[in-house]
Amino acid sequence: NEHARSPEHAGADERSGLYEHDVKALLREAGVPVPRGVVVDGTDFSAADALTEPLVLKAFGPGLVHKSDAGAVVLGLRHADLATAAAEMRSRLRVAGFLVEEQAEAGVELIVGLVRDPGFGPVLLAGLGGVWTEVLRDTALRLCPISESDARVMLGSLRGAALLHGARGGPAVDVDAVVKLLMTVGGPGGLWERLELGEFELNPVIATPSGVTAVDARYLPA
Ligand code: ADP
Ligand code: MG
Structure with a gap:
C-alpha cells in the first residue's frame, strides 16, 4: 500500500x-x-x-x-x-x-526540475537544491531531450560541482545515478514527454555514494 x-x-x-x-x-x-x-x-x-x-x-x-x-x-x-x-x-x-x-541518509541535496519555456519548450533544470536553492542559485538548464553527455556537462557546470566529487572530506556521490535520474526526467522518452504540459520539481534529490533518492516532489499543471 x-x-x-x-x-x-x-x-x-x-x-x-x-x-x-x-x-x-x-x-x-x-x-x-x-x-x-x-x-x-x-x-x-x-x-x-x-x-x-x-x-x-x-x-x-x-x-x-x-x-x-x-x-x-x-x-x-x-x-x-x-x-x-x-x-x-x-x-x-x-x-x-x-x-x-x-528518512533518507544525508547527502548532497540537489534540485531537478522540468520547466516549460514559452519560446523553447521543455527545459531540464539541475542544480544544488534543498534549503539553499534560492541562496545559491546554482543551476544549469538544458533543452529536452538531453543526452547523457549533456547531463554530465550540466552537473560539471555547477559552481558547486566539487560537492559531488567529495569536497571538504565528504565522500563522492554516485554521479552515474544522478545522470540516470536526469535522463529519466529529461532524456529521450523521459517524464518530460509524459506529463502533458505541466512542470515539476524534485527538491531535494539526496545524492549519496550509494545512489539518489527524490525526497520531495511537486507537480504544477499547465
Ligand atoms: P518542503 O520543500 O515542502 O518544505 P520537503 O518535503 O522538501 O518539504 O522537506 C523539507 C526538507 O526535509 C527537505 O529539504 C529534506 O532536507 C528533508 N526531508 C524531507 N523528506 C525527507 C526524507 N524522506 N528523507 C530525508 N530527508 C527528508
Ligand atoms: Mg522540498
Missing part, C-alpha cells in the same frame, strides 16, 4: 491536482528512487509499521505547499512518535492526511 491513492486525495489539491505522494507514485513507476512511504488519513498509524526508522512525517492538504515553512514536516521520528506529532500538526494546520516515509 505504498503511496496508495484514495479518491478523496486525488485532485484534492487545487493548486496542482496531485499531492506529493501521487507524484512520488508516478516517479517510482518511472524508475526514480523515492523513499518507502504510506499515506495515513486518520489517527491510526499502524500502516507505517513496516517502515524502517527514522521516519519522516509530512502533512498534506489544500494550500500546504511549502511544508517546512508551515511546520508540516518533521524528521527523525520513531513509530511511537507519529500520533503525537500528527495531532500537533492537526491542531495548527488544515490537514487532509499524512505521508509517513523512511
Whole structure:
C-alpha cells in the first residue's frame, strides 16, 4: 500500500491536482528512487509499521505547499512518535492526511526540475537544491531531450560541482545515478514527454555514494 491513492486525495489539491505522494507514485513507476512511504488519513498509524526508522512525517492538504515553512514536516521520528506529532500538526494546520516515509541518509541535496519555456519548450533544470536553492542559485538548464553527455556537462557546470566529487572530506556521490535520474526526467522518452504540459520539481534529490533518492516532489499543471 505504498503511496496508495484514495479518491478523496486525488485532485484534492487545487493548486496542482496531485499531492506529493501521487507524484512520488508516478516517479517510482518511472524508475526514480523515492523513499518507502504510506499515506495515513486518520489517527491510526499502524500502516507505517513496516517502515524502517527514522521516519519522516509530512502533512498534506489544500494550500500546504511549502511544508517546512508551515511546520508540516518533521524528521527523525520513531513509530511511537507519529500520533503525537500528527495531532500537533492537526491542531495548527488544515490537514487532509499524512505521508509517513523512511528518512533518507544525508547527502548532497540537489534540485531537478522540468520547466516549460514559452519560446523553447521543455527545459531540464539541475542544480544544488534543498534549503539553499534560492541562496545559491546554482543551476544549469538544458533543452529536452538531453543526452547523457549533456547531463554530465550540466552537473560539471555547477559552481558547486566539487560537492559531488567529495569536497571538504565528504565522500563522492554516485554521479552515474544522478545522470540516470536526469535522463529519466529529461532524456529521450523521459517524464518530460509524459506529463502533458505541466512542470515539476524534485527538491531535494539526496545524492549519496550509494545512489539518489527524490525526497520531495511537486507537480504544477499547465
Ligand atoms: P518542503 O520543500 O515542502 O518544505 P520537503 O518535503 O522538501 O518539504 O522537506 C523539507 C526538507 O526535509 C527537505 O529539504 C529534506 O532536507 C528533508 N526531508 C524531507 N523528506 C525527507 C526524507 N524522506 N528523507 C530525508 N530527508 C527528508
Ligand atoms: Mg522540498
